[in-house]
Structure formats: C-alpha cells, structure tokens
Amino acid sequence: MATTDESETREVSPRPALDVLHADQQRLLFEGDHRRTPPIEPFVDGFETRREVVTWWQAAAVRTFGHIAEQWEAADLSRDRALLDHLTGDSESAATQRQRILDAIVLPACQDAFNHLKAAAVERLPGENETDGFDYRDVDPQKEEHPAMRPAHAVLDRRQHEALARLWGGFEDRMAAEAWLHDLVPATHGALDREIGRNLMADRTARTHLIDGDSREAAQYRERLAIGVLLPAFAEAAKSLQGGAATQTETQSHWKQG
Template sequence: MTTTNQVDEPDPYRPALVTLTEGVRERVDELRTGLDSERRALEWLQEITIRTLGRLDLRVYEDMSRQYRGHQGVLLASLLRSGARRGEMARLDDTVAERVREHFVANYVVPAHRDAFRRLRSDATEYADDADDGDSHDPKRQRFIAMRPALNELEEWQERALDALLEGFDERGELLDWGHDLLLATHGELDQEWITRVYREDSAVAVLTGDSVADQRARRLFAAYHVLPRYRAGVRVLSGRAKETPGTGQGDDTEPPDW
C-alpha cells in the first residue's frame, strides 16, 4: 500500500527526518496489508521499535506478550494475514482485522513516530544544497536509520539475537554466547544476573533448546515478553547519543536524551 499523494516531494534539506519518516511509512504499509507469520510480527515490532527511537508505548509490548500465551490472541491475529491465523482466530473477519490494524497504527505508531520526530528534529543536520541522485545525503540512497549508523549497528545485533532465539539453541552452553549478542542488542539494558538466571532455569532451557511446535511458540512468547521491551530500552538510550552522518561522519547530535 502506498501513499495516494501524487504531488512531488519537497527537496530534502534535512534528510534525517525524511529517512526516519520513510522507515516508519514502509513498516506501516506492510502492517496494513497484514503480516505473514507470528514470527514476522515479532520482527516487525523490533523494526518499528528502532525506527520510532524506542517511543512506542510500553502497553504495546505488554499486549503483544499476552497474544502469544496459549491460543492466538485477537490483536496478533488481526496483525496477520488470514492464512497466518490459527485456532479460533482462523475465522476472524478480514474487515475487522483491517480495522484493528488501522486503530493500532493510529493509536500507537503515529504517536510514537511523532515523538521520535520531535526528538530528532533539533539534532537533524541541515544541508545547504539539495540532494541529487549521486548525493550521500539523498534519503533514497541513505541506508542508515535516521542517518545514524549506530542505530543500524544496533538493529543488526537485535536481528541476530532475535533470530537465534526464535530458531532455538542446541545446548545450554550456547545461551552464554547468545548473552554476549543480547547485551549488544539491548545496548546493555539487561539486569546483571539476567543471562545467568536464564542459564540456571531448567524450564527456560528446555524451551530454548526444544524443537517441538510448543517450544517454538514458547520462544516467541519469551521474545515478546523478555527481549523486545529491553530492545526498546536500549534504543531509547542509544538514540540520544547517536550521531548523524551522510557517510562522512558529519553531525551535530550532542544533546542528551530528554527522558
């Protein structure tokens, strides 16, 4: 789904703001057509978390956690395409699901995008010359989230740690190595004993190393409840310090975070 506005876009003199907005717009477009799996819903939440600089309301993560407990919840089912719904939710009306998705965007994503935009606007570098197709500050050529390489680095760690968790581990010892990735993925927003407790808990280890369908679903719940809120916390810390660059290191993002 794309915008219906056919008017030419203004020249991007503050491309970080355009890049931030386009990153959110792309995820909203995907969501409005429906996500293709329960796993993709978690990946999507990670992606929108970092593209709104951690400004999504915590209630989103709490609600999403409940969706993965036992039977598929109505919110999760609504975020998915009809073929990805299961159990009683397989009969969910598509019109109802579309309305829930729109309400989700309106009530949570839009306010988070606004807050992220306001956080970024005072630190977005203004470039005197408009960008062209060969310019490194052209938003269409910019590969960094909000023109901040540190956010992209954080996202790569988040994707790596989330993928490893959802795939599952072969043995208990692998959790210790995963803990290093998770520390980077959360920008250090883990309790001191967090990995140690997971490693010691036999029931958690059984789920994280299991290969049954029930174990896979339990890992998705683990990700929604334990990991994604910590991703949010890490993004909020990092985004207050990440510097803008068009590829050459230019930037003026020196203000501390405002939370």
C-alpha cells in the same frame, strides 16, 4: 551533486535525516523493506504469525527511537489475544482494526520520533558552502541504508534482528546459548536485566526450551522470551541511542517462566 532531473523528482530538505526517517517509517507502515533479512513486512498488510509481529515490533522500536513502547507494550503480544487476531487476520474486520491501531498507536509513535529527531537534526548548506563537502541534495531517502542517517541505529537494528533469528532456531548446546546471551549486551545497549543469563540457565524448563527444543511448546516459550524480555530492552536501547531519558527496563515485569 544531484542532477537537475533527480532534483526535480526528489526534494530533500536541508535537514535530510528527517526525510530519511520519514522514508524509513513509510516502509515500516505501508511499503515493507526487503533489503533486510528477514524483511520488514508493512504493518497495514498484516502478518501471518506472531513471530512476524515480533520481528516488525523490533524494527519499529529502532525506527521510532523506542517510542513505540510508550504507545504499545510488547507484552500485549502475549496477553491480548484479540490484538494478535487483528494483526494476523486476513478478514475485512481485521484490516479495519489494524487501521485503528495504526491511527491511535503507531502513527503517534512515529511522530514522537520525528519530533525527537528534529531537535537534533543538523541543518546543512549546499555542498559548495560546507567545509566537509557534504551536499544534502545528494541524499536519496529511499536508498539510505542507515535509519535516520544514524549508523549506530543500523548496527543496533542488525544486532537485534540477528538476535531474534538465532533465538527462533534454538541452540545446540549450553555454550551456544550463553554466547547468544552475551551478544545480547550490545544488542540491547546494556539495557537487559543483568541477571537474565543466570536466571535462564538455572531454570530447567528454560534450558530445555532453549537448547535442542524442537517442540511447539519450545517455540512458543522462545517467542514469550522475546516478547517479555528482549523487546522491552530493544526499545530501551533505541531510546538511549537517540539520547532520550533512559529508564531502567523492567524486563521481568510481564515475563512468565514455563
């Protein structure tokens, strides 16, 4: 059980999952989270590259239970140059635009996730009154390793950011690429277009850019693949884990080959 000193400095509600989700989102937006590799950079500070934005968007998908996709289509990272300039710029104007995006898009997605969770979050009694001995007063939202105290979301988060990390580096041969494609099934909770493997491996340009593709063109292709195919499926996976109404992810809708 938490000590008196700890209780005075840390207030946790009887529904601690809500406090943990709030702390997760605070790190996503304002503080960053360097417990993860690659780390989650805080949204308000901006990003150095589009790849960093993609990494952040994936983390946001998990920590908003997919609601970020309802406010901000991942495809905008490929088709909206002004948006990308605002996200990666270091000028005062870019910072102002990020604040507007935060207010109009990101915060509403975070609130939608909170409202979704509050309908499912269990209210607990102090440990001495709980049959399993769990005491919500012992929970430290800043140290909880599972997003919203959901172990399944922690596993999903790890699989997704590892999938992106493997994609960035490319693959040494076709078998390695196909193993990665197979690993996308649990990383997307089955939301990925089931034909994506066949479509990519049948396309010479795709194979060239995925396998031993060290050129700038290959790197850009892999980023477009992540944005157009993976991110929408990642968001759908996070939504389905939360128990939301899952719809068929249209992973090809904004995807341009080549």
